[in-house]
Amino acid sequence: MQDTLRITEVFYSLQGETRTAGLPTVFVRLTGCPLRCQYCDSAYAFSGGTVRTLDDILEQVASYRPRYVCVTGGEPLAQPNAIPLLKQLCDAGYEVSLETSGALDISAVDPRVSRVVDLKTPGSKEAHRNRYENIELLTPNDQVKFVICSREDYDWAVSKLIQYGLEQRAGEVLLSPSHHDLSARDLANWVVADNLPVRLQLQLHKYLWNDEPGR
Numbered sequence: 001m002q003d004t005l006r007i008t009e010v011f012y013s014l015q016g017e018t019r020t021a022g023l024p025t026v027f028v029r030l031t032g033c034p035l036r037c038q039y040c041d042s043a044y045a046f047s048g049g050t051v052r053t054l055d056d057i058l059e060q061v062a063s064y065r066p067r068y069v070c071v072t073g074g075e076p077l078a079q080p081n082a083i084p085l086l087k088q089l090c091d092a093g094y095e096v097s098l099e100t101s102g103a104l105d106i107s108a109v110d111p112r113v114s115r116v117v118d119l120k121t122p123g124s125k126e127a128h129r130n131r132y133e134n135i136e137l138l139t140p141n142d143q144v145k146f147v148i149c150s151r152e153d154y155d156w157a158v159s160k161l162i163q164y165g166l167e168q169r170a171g172e173v174l175l176s177p178s179h180h181d182l183s184a185r186d187l188a189n190w191v192v193a194d195n196l197p198v199r200l201q202l203q204l205h206k207y208l209w210n211d212e213p214g215r
């Protein structure tokens with residue numbers, strides 16, 4: 001029996017988020033998530049999907065001849081075979097990133113992978129799922145993200161930034177407005193007013209293609 005994963009979609013687009021925003025990237029979206037963030041834009045990946053072998057997934061990724069590959073979901077780390085998938089993508093020579101909720105242990109992820117760890121804010125309604133042990137594992141190859149729904153979420157994110165010295169641990173600290181909840185302009189103005197050591201990130205793909213799946 002070959003290793004398999006349940007997959008919602010594999011597609012080639014422009015990375016809309018994180019430090020590689022704007023770069024052509026293949027996305028591998030794994031099916032299923034144990035969280036239910038109130039803002040989730042990928043709820044179509046909670047169920048369904050197709051069971052595929054790792055070899056089959058790697059073959060489709062290779063067909064696009066990409067430089068960057070992003071493994072996302074759903075929650076990728078909810079499937080144990082996400083770990084060998086990430087390793088094999090690195091072995092194939094891609095620059096690999098992983099989008100994760102931060103609710104599951106990130107320690108087994110190949111160190112070549114840039115782990116994008118979302119610290120869930122109170123506005124997500126899933127902040128009780130944060131696994132704070134993950135913070136100690138972060139390296140400059142990793143990124144921490146806060147999706148901000150309100151001024152209260154922003155103040156909470158600033159307190160976590162200071163409490164854990166996040167900008168010393170991770171290569172990037174990203175603040176993203178929750179799409180439909182908060183204007184990017186308000187968040188931008190708060191970041192400048194407070195002179196924060198963070199990067200504002202917008203979801204570029206939503207400006208380009210709205211909220212279509214597969215983009």
Ligand SMILES: C[S@@+](CC[C@H](N)C(=O)[O-])C[C@H]1O[C@@H](n2cnc3c(N)ncnc32)[C@H](O)[C@@H]1O
Nearest residue numbers: 039040041042073074075099100101118178179
């Ligand atoms: C769909 S999740 C999949 C990976 C993983 N489950 C996680 O939450 O990181 C990918 C990223 O999109 C973010 N996201 C989801 N819905 C969003 C929204 N409405 N506005 C801004 N970011 C959103 C998540 O917070 C997460 O950082």
Ligand SMILES: Nc1nc2[nH]cc(C(=O)O)c2c(=O)[nH]1
Nearest residue numbers: 013014015016017072205215
């Ligand atoms: N273009 C594009 N960039 C993305 N970056 C992270 C995404 C995600 O859903 O995790 C995503 C996505 O869905 N589309």
Ligand code: SF4
Nearest residue numbers: 033035037040074101
């Ligand atoms: S953890 Fe990620 S995929 Fe799961 S509900 Fe939250 S944003 Fe959506």
Ligand SMILES: [Mg+2]
Nearest residue numbers: 041042072215
């Ligand atoms: Mg998305």
